[in-house]
Ligand SMILES: [Fe+2]
């Protein structure tokens with residue numbers, strides 16, 4: 501298996517995972533200051549599956565609003581454009597991979613729990629360091645390991661080999677991917693989200709979450725948050741990233757965030773309160 505083949509396939513092969521066009525429209529609309537709540541509601545109304553998820557989440561304990569949210573316009577007004585963008589992308593990525601059958605060796609439910617767990621912990625870290633981009637960081641966390649799902653969905657025999665190496669050699673899924681594919685899920689996730697035309701503040705941190713030092717400086721905090729959140733998520737045993745190892749945090753990640761290991765412990769202690777939220781989000785997306 502050659503790295504170039506995989507990159508070519510992601511960028512060129514029609515049948516490879518595409519997201520509905522509506523997602524690009526929603527991303528663009530959320531970034532356009534001229535767009536009104538009604539404009540955005542009209543765009544979103546074209547996708548019943550996204551609508552349903554937004555309404556369920558807006559009414560769930562995850563957001564904890566007391567008043568009933570029964571229209572998309574109301575949801576947009578209450579949750580804001582950024583959160584609506586996050587929810588739309590989340591729903592549509594869940595849907596697009598749901599259509600593809602799953603490998604028995606790789607537990608998708610555990611995979612998504614790991615992803616939602618990491619995303620939610622990213623938010624906790626983000627608030628801890630007083631960074632305001634909670635929605636972007638949530639999405640980066642949610643999609644950080646999407647490359648694994650891509651391998652599992654489109655390169656099934658090779659991915660089985662990866663999972664075998666993980667079990668037999670007790671190595672990380674990252675090392676096993678590198679052996680079998682010659683490329684790892686972080687890089688592949690970067691290519692995939694690039695193909696989906698996602699903004700760079702999502703693409704770059706996904707691509708560099710295992711190599712924060714190489715991440716372009718303006719996105720390095722996001723990449724570092726994901727790495728720390730992934731570590732904490734594994735400590736709490738929330739879902740599974742494909743192997744059961746707890747990788748060391750790169751000291752560079754802590755430096756980028758201005759955190760000590762004591763801070764990481766403090767953040768980790770807050771995670772117990774977030775568990776219910778993680779399961780709520782999972783139940784609505786799945
Ligand atoms: Fe990863």
Ligand SMILES: [Fe+2]
Nearest residue numbers: 644645730741
């Ligand atoms: Fe992960």
